[in-house]
């Protein structure tokens with residue numbers, strides 16, 4: 001009988017330990033998802049890669065479909081925001097695809113392409 005109690009005690013201990021480990025993991029996982037759900041900083045480079053590379057190329061100088069060379073563009077951020085928002089000639093308008101903040105972020109990123 002004593003052996004049984006000891007065995008139960010050990011089992012309880014093991015269970016308690018593994019359980020607390022599981023709990024720790026649980027809280028880690030939930031803090032990870034919280035971080036993933038937190039509003040991320042808008043990444044202009046990522047937006048550029050997703051929306052602009054097809055015409056402007058990775059470095060802004062590809063010029064597909066007559067796309068202007070962004071590495072030599074003299075436009076200000078405001079003018080870029082205008083072109084990106086409303087489009088111009090063969091350049092598509094992005095106002096339906098990107099919100100104001102994203103357009104601003106990608107416009108700022110295109111300035112970085114300038115050599």
Ligand code: HEC
Nearest residue numbers: 051052055065066067068073074080083088089090091106
């Ligand atoms: C369908 C191809 C295409 C896509 C996609 C595209 N562009 Fe353009 N872009 C053009 C063309 C063509 C022009 C030249 C417009 C003109 O002739 O007036 C241009 C012009 C520009 C200009 C003006 C440059 C200058 O010096 O006048 C900027 C800034 C620009 N694009 C940024 C972007 C950004 C940022 C994106 C992604 C959000 C993007 N473009 C996506 C084709 C494209």
